[in-house]
Amino acid sequence: MKSHLSDIEIAQKIKLKPITEVAQQLSIDDDELECFGHTKAKISLDILERLEDKPDGQVILVTSINPTPAGEGKSTVTVGLSQALAKAGKKTIVALREPSLGPTMGMKGGAAGGGYSQVLPMEDINLHFTGDMHAITCANNALAAFIDNHIHQGNELNIDIRRVVWKRTLDLNDRALRETVIGLGGKGNGFPREDGFDITVASEIMAVLCLASNLKDLKKRLAAMIVGFTVDQKPVTVEMLGVHGALTLLLKDALKPNLVQTVEGTPALVHGGPFANIAHGSNSLIATKVAAKLADFVVTEAGFGADLGAEKFLHIKTRAGQFTPGAVVIVATIRALKMHGSVNIGDLKTKNIEAVKIGMANLEKHIETIIAFGLPYVVALNRFVQDADEELETVLDWCEEHSHPVALCNVWEEGGKGGLALAEKVINVLEKKENHFSYLYDLSDSIEEKLTKISRTVYGAEGVKWTEKAKKQLIELEKNGLGNLPVCVAKTQYSLSDDPEKIGRPKGFFITVRELKPSAGAGFIVALTGSILTMPGLPKQPAALNMDVDENGKAKGLF
Known part of the structure; x- marks a missing residue:
């Protein structure tokens, strides 16, 4: 083992290359770089015009099985694989989402990879970075102010104040703001009227920015x-308010992808950050497209399990960007498999081969989804350091027995070196060119x-049930000509079902759609299931309790 240092301690010991040197590796012109x-x-969007005729590199999508609350190191594997491909002599870029302060200050801590497979400078990336989150929050709340001002100034559009659907946002977990009343204090x-807050990464503006091509x-x-509906139930759009130009102005710099580097100096684009259990869960389309023009291999991730991030990446992002991923990496861990084998969270470090075998059913389902x-x-x-060799062999043997390509990786501890076996397997499947990508539903x-096909094929459900509210919204959406959009299911990440308690590979269940929301700008319909919330709350012991800064301004406790 290299050390017992924390992620942030490792990050702070790394001597970073000047970002201009990283840009030179990629042949980015000086006038295309904004330091x-x-x-x-940031990289100027003009680069896409310059490289328009250059062939795209291969996009490798990293996803996972349903995770434990602490996560399974998917971002770490994504970064580690990019470093391993670079070690193997491949021109590689890793493309990740920007962390939200919600989980950073909440349960998971920092979100920029870990150990010797992380993106740097991790303190900046996990905190305010280049201001993209601020710009999105600002644009979202400016729109909210424009809506209320329009109503106050005479309501020319005849907006029904009971049917304003645009919420304000904040890039923090704050349950007290989920439901609010605004406009008190007199004329x-x-x-x-009733209002509320979503977390910034759940804002439609985040999704719009991450799916826009220019x-x-x-x-x-x-x-x-x-943003709402008139008293006669007609949709009211931003264009009708006349403020789309102002919002674009607020977001023009946030649209440019951010260039940083990994622990080993591999180029990284970190840009955009929609949640996968609420929104579509992958970095910006522009960052992916820029990376594909600059490198032969782009390693990117989609949040949580293949039932969430990967499904949305494949149905929503690839449609918007008109590209086909080259291969998918499915991350599994012994601790998550044991959780799906009914082991309590507190006992996951205890050796339990039988639980691993039972939990394999969850991995099997996610493999079936990617095959579909x-x-x-x-x-x-x-x-992970606590994994027993017998537990690891159990998984490797099962994969070999069922002809599933598999590689053991140790990228947290060893960086790119610990991902070389994985890189070799990924290159092998890419070279075979057995790619028959197709969507599970038609627009x-x-x-x-669409929801029935996703529920049956991806979740393994019997079908879909609808609340009365969702049924009425379904009719309204079809009536307003929005029925041909993809769907984005807001669902728990801990289960294939919409019930976080149903671990493993549940059978005989239905997905209940309780509400439908049009995200016409992003280009999809959001289907809210179970008890999923668009403004999370903080846990009893937030990660923020471990955070501090010393007298020299050095961050501590981010992870």
Whole structure:
């Protein structure tokens, strides 16, 4: 083992390359780079025009089985694989989401990979970075202010104040703001109405920014966002309010991808951050497209398990970007398999081969999902220090027995070196070119058909049940011409079902859709299931309790 240092202690010991040197590795021109100090930069969108005729590199998607609350190191494996590919002589970029302060200060701590497979400078990336989250929050709340001002100034559009659907946002977990009342204090303060807050990463503006292909497309998507309904139930859009230009102005710099580096100096684009259990869960389309023009291999991730991030990446992001991923890596861990084998969270460090065997059913389902999309895949068994050799052999033997490509990786401890076996397996499946990618549903399918196909094929459900509220919204969406959009299911990450208590591979269940929300600008319909919340709360012992800064300004306790 290299050390017993924490992630942040490891990060702070690394001597970073000047970001201009990282850019030179990728042949980025000086006038295409906008530096934020010595270790961070934004890349001008003009680069896509310059590289328009250059062939795209292969996009490798990293996903996982249903995780434990602490996560399974998917970002760490993503970074480690990029470092391993670079060690193998491949021109590689890793493309990740920007962390939200919600989970950073809440349960999971820092979110930029870990150990010797992380992106740096991790303190900046986990905190305010280049200001993208601020810009999105600001644009979201500016729109909320424009809506209430329009109503206060005479309500020319005849907006029903009971049917304003646009919420305010904050990039923190704050349960007290889920449901609010605004406009109190008299006539001068507007009309009192019910309102609420979402976390910034759940804002439709985040999804819009992450799916826009250029500045013109960003403005078009912002204009199409639905903010409420008139008294005669007609949708009211941002374009009708006339503020899409102002919102685009607030977001013009946030649309540019951020360039940083890994522990080993591999280039990294960290940009955009929609949650996968609430939104579509992958970094910006622009960052992925820029990376594909600059490198031969792009390693990217989609949040949580294949039932969430990967499904949305494949149905929503690839449609918006019109590209086909080359291969998928499915991350599994012994501790998550034991959880799916009914071991209590507090006992996951205890050796339990039988629980691992039972939990394999969850991995098997996620493999089936990727096969259903027609994509080649590799299982990455991410090693943790407490894993017993017999437990690891159990998983490796099962994969070999069922002809699933698999590699044991130890990238937290060893960096790129610990991912070389995984990199070799990924290169092998890419070279075989057995890629038959296809969608599980057509856009011409009804919303009901799309959700049924996802629920049966991806979750293993019997079908879908609808609340009365969702049924009415379904009719309204179809009536307003939104039935041909993809669907984005907001669902728990801990289970294939919509019930976090149903671990493993549950059978005989139904997915209950309790509400449908149009995200016309982002270009999908959000289906809220179970008790999923768009504004999380803090745990009893938030990660923030361990955070501090010394007298020299050095961060402590981010992870």
